[in-house]
Amino acid sequence: MESAQALVTFTGVQKTYDGHTLVVRDLNLEIQKGEFLSLLGPSGSGKTTTLMMLAGFESPTSGEISLNGVPITRTPPHKRNFGMVFQNYALFPHMTVADNIAYPLTVRKLDKNEVDTKVRRALDMVQMGHMGSRFPGQLSGGQQQRVALARALVFDPQLVLMDEPLGALDKQLREHMQIELKALHRRLGVTFVYVTHDQSEALTMSDRVAVFNEGVIQQIDVVDRLYETPANRFVASFVGDNSVLDARVIQNHGETCEVQLADGVHLHGVNVNHAQVGDTVQCSVRPERIALVGTESSSGNRLPASVNDVIYFGDHLRLRCQVPGQPELSVKVPLQHLGHMAAGQTVHLHIPPEHLRIYL
Structure with a gap:
């Protein structure tokens, strides 16, 4: 996509707090108008710092952030007109739900009739039309989160920034809110930038995901490509489950190569990082x-393995398998194998070459 279409552009952005360690390094990122972009990564990877620089709560040490082609690096947060949703909701406990949602509008000095109309619309948007007169203390965590979301959306921002907004909710409610948020995004067409360390959340909700590690985007892609074709070892291990075999390259065919495991088994796979003959590599496959x-x-591409354990997951079985000289291998199999699998038995595994990704 051309940068002319990008809503937000980070150009060569770096951030250090101590003058030595770069929390974000040489970040070049385009956020497209109307997309749901998740910033995913472990703690300390730079994703929240990136969001805070976009919000204006942090300043880049170097580089430039632009909105619609106009630099905003020195624009204060309240003039950026972005909606923000935090993990702790940050609602005013002494104000009703309606007054909490109205707050950004009263700060902008809108007249009362307009405020009331927009608040009613925002409450309906998050399915809380009947709760305007309650106080935050009378609401559940999920309801408080919806109020925080309505407050972020009420003034029609062109960008909504969210920092782990569902982190405090229990699993079932979190999954329910993920679906609701995604549906809301589709309905409104507003640009969402969402920070999370939960990879399944990122895959469920986003149009694209940027995977951060050590201040650098390792890969930015649409969700299915990110999962099916990780760019390196880190992305393969951080996004989704991953079974790993250690090997050495014995033949290089350019896009593909042949490797040998410690026990002499030969496998063919995709040569992701252009490994050469003799290189020690990691072979990665989804269970x-x-x-x-x-x-x-x-x-x-077959290899024998012994089953260490059979775990029942409800919708599938997980086999923990041992291949000689290798880390334990996780294999997902359908429920029809229930009752036919037991610890101690030997199985033969087939790994399709197109799904075996070989990383330096």
Whole structure:
């Protein structure tokens, strides 16, 4: 996409707090109008600092942030006109729900009739039309989160920034709110930038995900490509479950290569980082891509393994398998194998070459 279409552009942005360690390094990022972009990464990876620089609560040490092509690096937060939702909701306890939502409008000195109309619309938007007169203390965590969201949306911002907004909710409510947020985003067409360390949350909700580690975006992509074709070892291990085999490259065919495991088994896979013959590599495959095959199968990319444990997950079985000289391998199999699998038995695994990704 051309940068002319980008709503927000980070150009060469860096941030250090102590003058030595870069929390964010050489960040170049385009956020498109109307997209749901998640910033995903472990604690300390730079994702929240990036959000805070976009909000204006932190200033970049160097580089420039632009909105619609206009630099905003030195624009104070209240003049950026962005909605913000935090994990702790930050609601005023002494004010009713309606007054909490009205707050950004009263600060902007809108007249009372307009305020009332916009507050009613925002309450309906988050399905809380009947709760305007309650106080935050009378609401559940999920309801408080909706009020915080309505307050962030009430003044029609062009950008809504969210920092782990569902982190304090229990699993079931969090999953419910993920679906609601995604539906709300579709309905409104506002640009959402969402910080999370929860990879399943990022995959469920986003149009694109930027994976951060050590202040650098490791990969930014649409969710299915991010999951199916991770760019490096870090992304493969951080996004989704990952089974790993250590190996050495014995033949290089450019886009693909052949590797040998410690026990002599040969496998073919995708040569992601252009490993050369003799390189020590890590072979990565999603557990659901590994299939159980019979001993009579003549397909390549097979390896024998012994089952250490069979775990029942409700909608599938997880086998913990041991291959000689390798870390434990996780294999997801359908429920039809229930009762046929037991610890101690030997199985034959098939890894499709197109799903075995080989990383330096």
